Amino acid sequence: MALLSVCDLHVSYGAIKAVRGISFDIDEGEIVTLIGANGAGKSTTLNTVAGLIKPESGSVEFDGESVVGVPAHKVVGRGMALCPEGRRVFTQMTVAENLEMGGYTRSDAENRETLERVYAHFPRLKERRGQVAGTLSGGEQQMLAMGRALMSRPRLLMLDEPSMGLAPILVQEIFEIVKQLNESGTTILLVEQNANMALSVADRAYVLEIGQVKKSGTGAELLVDDDVRKAYLGG
Amino acid sequence: MEEELMAKKRPIISTGGRGGAADGKRRSLPMPARYVINALLVFVVLAVGELMVDGGAITRYQTSVLQQVGVYIIMAVSLNIATGYLGQLPLGHAGFMSVGAYGCAIFIMRLSEALGIGARDIVAGGPMVALLVFAGVVFGGICAAVAGVIIGIPALRLKGDYLAIITLAFAEIIRVVMLNIDDVLGFELTRGAAGLTGIPSYSNFLNVFLAVAIVCFLVHTMMKSRHGRSILAIRDNEIAAEATGVNTTYYKTLAFVVSAFFAGVAGGLYAGCVGVLQPANFGFMQSIEILVMVVLGGMGSMLGSVLSATVLTILPEALRAFSDYRMIAYAVVLILVMIFRPQGLLGSYDFSLSRVIERVMNRDFPWKKDKGADSGASVEEVSADGR
Numbered sequence: 124m125a126l127l128s129v130c131d132l133h134v135s136y137g138a139i140k141a142v143r144g145i146s147f148d149i150d151e152g153e154i155v156t157l158i159g160a161n162g163a164g165k166s167t168t169l170n171t172v173a174g175l176i177k178p179e180s181g182s183v184e185f186d187g188e189s190v191v192g193v194p195a196h197k198v199v200g201r202g203m204a205l206c207p208e209g210r211r212v213f214t215q216m217t218v219a220e221n222l223e224m225g226g227y228t229r230s231d232a233e234n235r236e237t238l239e240r241v242y243a244h245f246p247r248l249k250e251r252r253g254q255v256a257g258t259l260s261g262g263e264q265q266m267l268a269m270g271r272a273l274m275s276r277p278r279l280l281m282l283d284e285p286s287m288g289l290a291p292i293l294v295q296e297i298f299e300i301v302k303q304l305n306e307s308g309t310t311i312l313l314v315e316q317n318a319n320m321a322l323s324v325a326d327r328a329y330v331l332e333i334g335q336v337k338k339s340g341t342g343a344e345l346l347v348d349d350d351v352r353k354a355y356l357g358g
Numbered sequence: 359m360e361e362e363l364m365a366k367k368r369p370i371i372s373t374g375g376r377g378g379a380a381d382g383k384r385r386s387l388p389m390p391a392r393y394v395i396n397a398l399l400v401f402v403v404l405a406v407g408e409l410m411v412d413g414g415a416i417t418r419y420q421t422s423v424l425q426q427v428g429v430y431i432i433m434a435v436s437l438n439i440a441t442g443y444l445g446q447l448p449l450g451h452a453g454f455m456s457v458g459a460y461g462c463a464i465f466i467m468r469l470s471e472a473l474g475i476g477a478r479d480i481v482a483g484g485p486m487v488a489l490l491v492f493a494g495v496v497f498g499g500i501c502a503a504v505a506g507v508i509i510g511i512p513a514l515r516l517k518g519d520y521l522a523i524i525t526l527a528f529a530e531i532i533r534v535v536m537l538n539i540d541d542v543l544g545f546e547l548t549r550g551a552a553g554l555t556g557i558p559s560y561s562n563f564l565n566v567f568l569a570v571a572i573v574c575f576l577v578h579t580m581m582k583s584r585h586g587r588s589i590l591a592i593r594d595n596e597i598a599a600e601a602t603g604v605n606t607t608y609y610k611t612l613a614f615v616v617s618a619f620f621a622g623v624a625g626g627l628y629a630g631c632v633g634v635l636q637p638a639n640f641g642f643m644q645s646i647e648i649l650v651m652v653v654l655g656g657m658g659s660m661l662g663s664v665l666s667a668t669v670l671t672i673l674p675e676a677l678r679a680f681s682d683y684r685m686i687a688y689a690v691v692l693i694l695v696m697i698f699r700p701q702g703l704l705g706s707y708d709f710s711l712s713r714v715i716e717r718v719m720n721r722d723f724p725w726k727k728d729k730g731a732d733s734g735a736s737v738e739e740v741s742a743d744g745r
Binding site for chain 1 (some may be wrong): 501587588590600601
């Protein structure tokens, strides 16, 4: 059974329909990516799954239970964590405090243990744990946002545009970490505009266009697909 | 109390070097010792103040100014919860103050009448009176908190300018209700524009001082707790807070209501200081003056609120002759502060006596340049300082 299954999801912002009947599913242990241009509905889909937006219709089931209408702060406890677009770290708190906030739904004892694991994935964060998050570089903030999401020990980690605004070398580093996290057992739902990078790490991918799934397949398949290459990979 | 304050863990603290201690371990005060030190400090200041008031070293006029200072400290500290910690900009704090003031004054007047306690007995004091005043002030706070819930739930759906406008409007509604409720509904509560007179002067140096100490302590404790951290997270980034599991609606409302509650407490004490309440006392300018105190002191700094509330209450009294120019002075000072120190006089810095003592214990003084500062060192300190 799929860990997350989204079926015929419709989301609107007022009169504007952002998502028009998207369906997809993720099995435990996979990396699945949603790619597409600006306005395709990728982030909206992710935010809806995370409970930040209420869908108009459709179902979202996590681990066999519906999470539609469950507020975002309760979704975390169910085992899903969202690393939101644009990083959104707590700028005035230190790195360590940001991570503590990530473990908000967990006990202190659990957090101490998880913290070590997060530091193992992100040694840079350990070096900078006393620093105020607002003074970190973009790449470090992205790592912090991911580390914060991991602090809730999610079964499903949702990453929204982790490569946004980062230098190519950092993008590579971030994607390496995504792969590592997946190998250590976290299922990952990745939303990306950087289709090339996303497809090369993903097991499966869905191509979104104006709120609908246009194509789907394994990462490797889509990477060589003519339409996808033309539209998103520059020929 | 005011000196103890929000050790919000900022770089000021975390990089605060580890100069002296040779063994590499910082000696720190255990939590009970910190409480004892701060309680002692409160007690010493209180005892000295009481002696001076009783001994006549401070005139009655000065005592009444001191009481006003206390009232405005509570007002500023409570508004700071909503502005400095929650990061919203409510412009109707005087509205909550008036609800608390009327609530407390009416409660005490009616109850003392029913219990046969005269105005003189109230001034004379005693355990019964203390209990009555305590109940009245808490009742005032609860009235204001209820108003806070009513206003907070719709208002907190909005942000920034919109929240400012809606709170401003609500405060005006409260003022107009206070003005007209007797005429319209035939009550004999607020006595409208004529003002509620004959309020026994139940506020004195002792109870205002204690209220200030208790409010500062409670706010400090709340902000250092898990609840406080949730509120600070909302200020930093609401979406991220929600995504990490903070119930943002609940905590925004909580912060707003706690802020209103303490404003009501301050209002209750205010009524006991001035003896006469008129709705006109709680207009828009009053809200602005309190906001000025918070902004000037530094949003998010309790010590800042305390200091600027003190200065801005005493200054107009000291410069009685120039009090007409007070508003001009406010404007000029605000403009200057906003240009040269947009984060307020103290920014988000807060003073902690225990921290100073710890520094002395470690022989770690600011003038001693600290060479081996490493960022890693700060973490034990953060967590030791934390909870």
